[in-house]
Amino acid sequence: MxxxxxxxxxxxxxxxxxxxxxxxxxxxxxxxxxxxxxxxxxxxxxxxxxxxxxxxxxxxxxxxxxxxxxxxxxxxxxxxxxxxxxxxxxxxxxxxxxxxxxxxxxxxxxxxxxxxxxxxxxxxxxxxxxxxxxxxxxxxxxxxxxxxxxxxxxxxxxxxxxxxxxxxxLSALERRSELDVVTAAPTTELIADLRGATSTHPYRERFILLLMRALADRGRRVEALDVYASARQRFRAAFGLEPGPELRQLQVQIMRGEPPR
Missing domain, CATH: 1.10.10.10 (Winged helix-like DNA-binding domain superfamily/Winged helix DNA-binding domain)
Known part of the structure; x- marks a missing residue:
């Protein structure tokens, strides 16, 4: 056997x-x-x-x-x-x-x-x-x-x-979170989970982007922009770098009131 x-x-x-x-x-x-x-x-x-x-x-x-x-x-x-x-x-x-x-x-x-x-x-x-x-x-x-x-x-x-x-x-978790954001209206629980993920992994741009999109989808544009501003401050302080192009583009879309997709 x-x-x-x-x-x-x-x-x-x-x-x-x-x-x-x-x-x-x-x-x-x-x-x-x-x-x-x-x-x-x-x-x-x-x-x-x-x-x-x-x-x-x-x-x-x-x-x-x-x-x-x-x-x-x-x-x-x-x-x-x-x-x-x-x-x-x-x-x-x-x-x-x-x-x-x-x-x-x-x-x-x-x-x-x-x-x-x-x-x-x-x-x-x-x-x-x-x-x-x-x-x-x-x-x-x-x-x-x-x-x-x-x-x-x-x-x-x-x-x-x-x-x-x-x-x-983290790659699997990012993809699972992305599916939550793009396939349904983001819930309060999802936003809390994404806040936790960005806190634990403060330089993972995908988590930051998903949190911004989830907040904007709920009509919380000011909070979404605050997430970007905080991330930008962290990146510049730690590495002297700006956030990546996807994050910068999303910030502009949210500021213009465009759908964050």
Whole structure:
């Protein structure tokens, strides 16, 4: 019987703290370097990850004298940990020509499910089915359970992987917010959400633009222009730059009383 057919109740979480649950029950995972190793293998689930790359994830610029041997020990321990959590995971960590591969079923890893849903949303967009696109993106965004990989003590993961995951997430959130703005009258809740997004990510111009459009659509032109003025002040103070052309054009449209589309 294949691993995939025996691990339907296994779930790995990367879109939040690193977690493994079986039938809804949290399982004990290793700490320290072994946790970093597991996170690295899961980020590249179903892909070969070379020893040199894993060494970067686990030790960054300060590896042991024999990283390959130490990694082999960590992998052995990780295999025992996964097998103890679920027998179907006993062969999940595979040895490859130059490293290792963690091969869980795609549906058991939240990051893989998220990416599959985002790809499905793009197909709905190509078919001009915006309602279906919005519904699928909502499902994708609901997978987040907290700050990404917040309990993994790897500088490489925190400095490289987490920003990349955050960018994927924010792109999906921007698109979902855009659909809310363009397909229906913006609600007070949506405006509050966009204010929160611009506060958390003050230099994401897409969130600023969507907030301005939502406010203008509700007839709150002065507030929309105030959002622009505040953003312009932030950009000039931090970088000596003006907002991008889309924001500048939207400001002009709102000042003229034109529909912000």
């Amino acid at each position: 294949s691993t995939a057919s025996t691990t339907k109740d296994v779930h790995f979480s990367l879109l939040g703290p690193l977690r493994l649950s079986v039938a809804g029950r949290p399982q004990r995972l290793p700490k320290g370097k072994q946790r970093s190793l597991l996170a690295a293998l899961l980020v590249h689930a179903n892909q070969d990850v070379a020893v040199d790359r894993l060494t970067e994830y686990v030790w960054e610029d300060d590896p042991p004298r024999r990283p390959r041997a130490v990694l082999q020990t960590y992998v052995t321990r990780l295999r025992h940990t996964l097998a103890a959590a679920h027998p179907g995971l006993c062969t999940a960590v595979e040895t490859t020509a130059d490293g290792y591969r963690l091969a869980p079923p795609s549906e058991s890893v939240d990051l893989l499910r998220f990416r599959a849903l985002v790809a499905q949303a793009r197909r709905h967009n190509q078919n001009q089915d915006l309602a279906a696109e919005a519904e699928v993106l909502t499902r994708a965004l609901s997978l987040r359970s907290g700050p990404f990989l917040s309990d993994v003590r790897s500088a490489y993961i925190q400095d490289t992987v987490v920003p990349a995951l955050t960018e994927e997430w």
